[in-house]
Amino acid sequence: MVIGAGPAGENVVDRAVRGGLSAAIVESELAGGECSYWACIPSKALLRPVELHAAAERVPGLSVGRIDAAAVLARRDEAVSNYDDGGQAKWIASVPATLVRGKARLDGPKRVAVGDRVLVARHAVVLGTGTGALIPDVPGLAEAKPWTNREATGVKSVPRRLVVLGGGVVACEMGQALHALGATETTLLVRGGSLLPRNEPFAGEAVEKALRESGIDVRLRADVTRVERPVEGGPVTVHLGDGSTVEADEILVATGRTPNTTGIGLPSVGLPEGKYVEVDDSLRAKDVPEGWLYVVGDANGRNLLTHMGKYQARVCGDVIVARARGDKEDDGPWSSLRAGADGRGAPQVVFTDPQVAAAGLTAAQARERGHTIRVVEYELPSVSGAYLRADGPGKASAVVDEDRRVLLGVTFVGSEVAELLHAGTVAVTAEVPLERLWHAVPSYPTVSEVWLRLLEAYGL
Amino acid sequence: MVIGAGPAGENVVDRAVRGGLSAAIVESELAGGECSYWACIPSKALLRPVELHAAAERVPGLSVGRIDAAAVLARRDEAVSNYDDGGQAKWIASVPATLVRGKARLDGPKRVAVGDRVLVARHAVVLGTGTGALIPDVPGLAEAKPWTNREATGVKSVPRRLVVLGGGVVACEMGQALHALGATETTLLVRGGSLLPRNEPFAGEAVEKALRESGIDVRLRADVTRVERPVEGGPVTVHLGDGSTVEADEILVATGRTPNTTGIGLPSVGLPEGKYVEVDDSLRAKDVPEGWLYVVGDANGRNLLTHMGKYQARVCGDVIVARARGDKEDDGPWSSLRAGADGRGAPQVVFTDPQVAAAGLTAAQARERGHTIRVVEYELPSVSGAYLRADGPGKASAVVDEDRRVLLGVTFVGSEVAELLHAGTVAVTAEVPLERLWHAVPSYPTVSEVWLRLLEAYGL
Numbered sequence: 001m002v003i004g005a006g007p008a009g010e011n012v013v014d015r016a017v018r019g020g021l022s023a024a025i026v027e028s029e030l031a032g033g034e035c036s037y038w039a040c041i042p043s044k045a046l047l048r049p050v051e052l053h054a055a056a057e058r059v060p061g062l063s064v065g066r067i068d069a070a071a072v073l074a075r076r077d078e079a080v081s082n083y084d085d086g087g088q089a090k091w092i093a094s095v096p097a098t099l100v101r102g103k104a105r106l107d108g109p110k111r112v113a114v115g116d117r118v119l120v121a122r123h124a125v126v127l128g129t130g131t132g133a134l135i136p137d138v139p140g141l142a143e144a145k146p147w148t149n150r151e152a153t154g155v156k157s158v159p160r161r162l163v164v165l166g167g168g169v170v171a172c173e174m175g176q177a178l179h180a181l182g183a184t185e186t187t188l189l190v191r192g193g194s195l196l197p198r199n200e201p202f203a204g205e206a207v208e209k210a211l212r213e214s215g216i217d218v219r220l221r222a223d224v225t226r227v228e229r230p231v232e233g234g235p236v237t238v239h240l241g242d243g244s245t246v247e248a249d250e251i252l253v254a255t256g257r258t259p260n261t262t263g264i265g266l267p268s269v270g271l272p273e274g275k276y277v278e279v280d281d282s283l284r285a286k287d288v289p290e291g292w293l294y295v296v297g298d299a300n301g302r303n304l305l306t307h308m309g310k311y312q313a314r315v316c317g318d319v320i321v322a323r324a325r326g327d328k329e330d331d332g333p334w335s336s337l338r339a340g341a342d343g344r345g346a347p348q349v350v351f352t353d354p355q356v357a358a359a360g361l362t363a364a365q366a367r368e369r370g371h372t373i374r375v376v377e378y379e380l381p382s383v384s385g386a387y388l389r390a391d392g393p394g395k396a397s398a399v400v401d402e403d404r405r406v407l408l409g410v411t412f413v414g415s416e417v418a419e420l421l422h423a424g425t426v427a428v429t430a431e432v433p434l435e436r437l438w439h440a441v442p443s444y445p446t447v448s449e450v451w452l453r454l455l456e457a458y459g460l
Numbered sequence: 461m462v463i464g465a466g467p468a469g470e471n472v473v474d475r476a477v478r479g480g481l482s483a484a485i486v487e488s489e490l491a492g493g494e495c496s497y498w499a500c501i502p503s504k505a506l507l508r509p510v511e512l513h514a515a516a517e518r519v520p521g522l523s524v525g526r527i528d529a530a531a532v533l534a535r536r537d538e539a540v541s542n543y544d545d546g547g548q549a550k551w552i553a554s555v556p557a558t559l560v561r562g563k564a565r566l567d568g569p570k571r572v573a574v575g576d577r578v579l580v581a582r583h584a585v586v587l588g589t590g591t592g593a594l595i596p597d598v599p600g601l602a603e604a605k606p607w608t609n610r611e612a613t614g615v616k617s618v619p620r621r622l623v624v625l626g627g628g629v630v631a632c633e634m635g636q637a638l639h640a641l642g643a644t645e646t647t648l649l650v651r652g653g654s655l656l657p658r659n660e661p662f663a664g665e666a667v668e669k670a671l672r673e674s675g676i677d678v679r680l681r682a683d684v685t686r687v688e689r690p691v692e693g694g695p696v697t698v699h700l701g702d703g704s705t706v707e708a709d710e711i712l713v714a715t716g717r718t719p720n721t722t723g724i725g726l727p728s729v730g731l732p733e734g735k736y737v738e739v740d741d742s743l744r745a746k747d748v749p750e751g752w753l754y755v756v757g758d759a760n761g762r763n764l765l766t767h768m769g770k771y772q773a774r775v776c777g778d779v780i781v782a783r784a785r786g787d788k789e790d791d792g793p794w795s796s797l798r799a800g801a802d803g804r805g806a807p808q809v810v811f812t813d814p815q816v817a818a819a820g821l822t823a824a825q826a827r828e829r830g831h832t833i834r835v836v837e838y839e840l841p842s843v844s845g846a847y848l849r850a851d852g853p854g855k856a857s858a859v860v861d862e863d864r865r866v867l868l869g870v871t872f873v874g875s876e877v878a879e880l881l882h883a884g885t886v887a888v889t890a891e892v893p894l895e896r897l898w899h900a901v902p903s904y905p906t907v908s909e910v911w912l913r914l915l916e917a918y919g920l
């Protein structure tokens with residue numbers, strides 16, 4: 001029994017059924033989840049034309065007119081299947097698994113109530129309920145009916161004046177997309193001193209520079225004290241600690257996430273509500289006896305990223321099958337029954353222009369964990385491939401574990417660096433020794449040649 | 461003493477000088493070599509706007525006009541520094557190393573004659589003389605003064621009618637680029653039954669389909685019997701075995717390469733002229749006693765690719781330094797003094813649209829070498845990231861060594877797949893076990909997610 005038909009929940013079902021079990025999955029909204037309708041998919045559909053427009057403007061010989069926002073929004077609608085989950089429901093049926101529509105709540109061990117029905121799981125219950133947007137406790141903010149990632153990615157009419165609270169991925173991505181699509185007056189109010197604070201500092205700096213150069217007003221260390229929207233649908237005024245105000249047509253809140261673990265019956269199995277549910281590397285809830293409850297994806301708080309949720313789901317599905325069969329649980333470091341990659345620093349791409357693509361640990365995180373490290377860096381415009389693509393500015397860095405001579409982390413910032421990342425994810429996750437990486441020759445003239453430059457910079 | 465200041469020769473000098481030796485490098489044309497002025501660099505400068513134009517046309521919301529060929533040619537001129545090697549000469553001086561201008565020839569062991577001077581190497585002589593275009597022995601062809609990669613990449617005025625002999629990388633890349641830049645009537649005459657025969661068959665098929673759809677006339681199994689160009693600068697007529705003819709304004713020959721090993725004094729050290737010089741994994745010429753002669757890059761025939769030439773050059777430079785110092789020569793499989801990656805199948809990107817990016821062995825090559833393999837494939841349009849980028853058709857395949865559970869080869873064909881390759885190069889070259897690759901989670905929604913799909917298709 002899986003609660004929540006997002007990408008994580010769906011992958012559990014897929015693996016469990018492949019392993020010979022039967023599965024049901026309960027969803028109260030759209031099968032496919034947050035990612036498919038209100039996050040990854042629509043945001044990237046909005047960002048791609050913006051990025052391509054910038055790329056075409058950089059290379060001599062092409063002339064691109066203005067972006068046709070209506071066409072972009074229409075493509076977004078296509079990308080989210082017009083918010084119709086028929087295709088997903090069909091996929092679930094094809095697994096085959098049972099899709100139960102409704103709001104599920106735990107009702108004691110292995111029991112899931114949906115409306116009047118109580119379903120009892122034979123082997124396991126898996127929570128994949130995800131997270132929702134966190135609305136910070138600022139006077140007047142909730143009353144102002146702010147946009148979250150849902151309204152921003154689902155935009156029908158782009159506001160001329162937009163104010164964004166936040167400086168993380170959603171704030172940067174949606175601030176840039178909406179600005180390019182018509183929000184000519186866009187302001188980012190960032191509480192901290194930098195954008196994208198979980199990445200290497202140069203990442204946030206590069207994105208900040210790009211946002212500013214495009215005309216977005218980025219205000220760091222902004223102390224939002226109060227929000228006013230006297231007339232519903234009318235302009236919104238944000239008051240800052242320094243006495244200044246920002247007026248806009250819409251306000252987007254992108255200040256973090258909160259787990260969807262309230263109202264799903266967690267107290268019936270002895271767990272608190274409204275918190276991330278802690279799990280072990282087999283995705284089993286730590287504080288539930290007899291090990292029948294698993295949590296995958298955002299709701300366990302390990303890595304709030306679709307691909308890591310799906311990774312956990314594959315592990316979780318396989319674990320449930322192995323336990324149902326009474327198979328030996330392999331606990332070696334590379335076992336497929338262990339979500340070991342969760343701890344190494346998940347790969348992530350921020351689809352702004354410039355993009356930020358990083359895997360593993362930042363230098364600061366590596367030092368915090370006590371590693372002896374050396375950091376090497378290289379400017380992307382010095383790579384022939386980046387020049388030939390007519391890329392904008394960019395930089396790559398690698399964090400080397402000096403004791404073991406493996407990479408602990410890599411970061412790429414620049415035009416369309418997304419696909420450069422997987423080589424880093426492989427090198428970091430699989431702990432490929434530098435001596436072997438030295439023989440993995442990047443093809444010339446790709447941008448990936450920066451891999452050679454990083455190793456040369458290290459002294460190989 | 462290095463003969464030939466192409467990318468390979470320059471890298472030998474760089475490594476040797478870093479290691480404490482002094483170096484001179486002789487060049488009779490432009491320092492920087494074929495790649496910088498007449499191959500990789502200008503061809504990619506011509507192809508990038510074509511590729512970007514196609515990408516922009518595929519994504520709704522952008523409108524791109526026609527490609528401005530003059531602007532593209534101007535950017536090509538910038539990319540090749542207007543065929544001025546001042547920047548390269550400066551770089552060589554900064555190493556520091558001595559650039560000797562002139563035609564070099566070996567004059568017995570360790571002796572290099574340049575004009576009237578004879579230079580004697582203390583430690584080693586390195587040949588990096590590269591290859592030139594091979595003009596096949598077709599009656600009338602040489603007399604017709606055909607274009608090679610040099611004239612094609614250096615094009616000043618794009619002919620309206622172009623005929624290309626060949627179906628390899630240069631033929632496909634330059635055929636596509638020149639067609640898009642104004643050669644509306646372009647014909648590819650291919651002797652074999654497919655394009656890009658060294659790649660997986662689906663690669664050549666995809667490129668063939670794209671070329672045909674763009675209006676290029678691709679003729680496979682074309683038997684060119686005779687070429688006529690009665691008036692210099694006038695039209696050229698190609699006669700085929702079936703009695704048909706193709707008339708064009710220019711003819712481009714792209715049927716292979718021939719080593720630049722004639723007229724450089726090889727007989728003075730007992731080696732034949734006009735052949736690739738065989739070397740061992742330390743890049744030492746096999747048939748020269750006392751081991752003072754090395755050959756890097758195209759001239760040794762191992763892998764006719766800039767990046768592999770540079771790789772050999774790094775190994776060669778380090779080997780010369782190690783031997784000069786009397787250091788122990790490490791011969792472990794991952795030693796930096798061994799060009800071991802040469803044998804595993806070099807990575808290569810064909811910068812057509814669709815691109816072809818491959819590393820390691822094809823399925824056919826792996827079977828020939830006696831490996832027990834399984835091939836897995838996945839269509840790129842089924843990957844969310846490819847849909848969101850609005851990519852065209854594409855496919856990925858992986859060749860798995862069933863005995864060792866490592867990858868022997870990967871191939872990606874599709875829109876801008878170049879940067880997907882390095883993950884494959886790392887996995888293949890460093891022999892990363894599938895069990896570890898399974899934990900290297902591709903970031904969602906990148907095109908690299910195809911890595912997950914390939915492993916799932918394998919059964920992980």
